[in-house]
Amino acid sequence: MAQVEATTERIIAADPEAVFDTLADYKDGRPGLLTEHFSEYEVREGGDGEGTLVHWKLQATSKRVRDCLLDVTEPTDGRLVEKDRNSTMVTTWTVTPAGEGRSKVVVTTVWNGVGGIGGFFERTFAPKGLGRIYDAMLDKLAATTEK
16 A cells, blocks of 8 residues: 555635634635535534544545545644544645735645555546645635635
């Protein structure tokens, strides 16, 4: 099994605190950022950053649906980590200053991929597909937070 990684980043013309607060608001902020790839979204505990337990189904392809139950932590300022209880998947959102009134947002997801030829295709195509999903989410994040 090899680790698979997908990373996407964007500069957003908004204050880092506003951007982070929108990402960490699983009750009101995050649902507005989700694409059609997400379904059955539900906040089960908390709802604002650290201590949140959130569920969704992620349909990255027509054949692949992940049932995700994520524990959210904030290990450092500007960083949200979502660890899936149902798999090895971990997604980290990092928001840092990028000049006055601007933020750099980096989202990275890693998981243990399958072996063999299936693993080859997973390592080749899954990061690109997930990157497209994150690009769309970052578009929505920019539209929500930029003034």
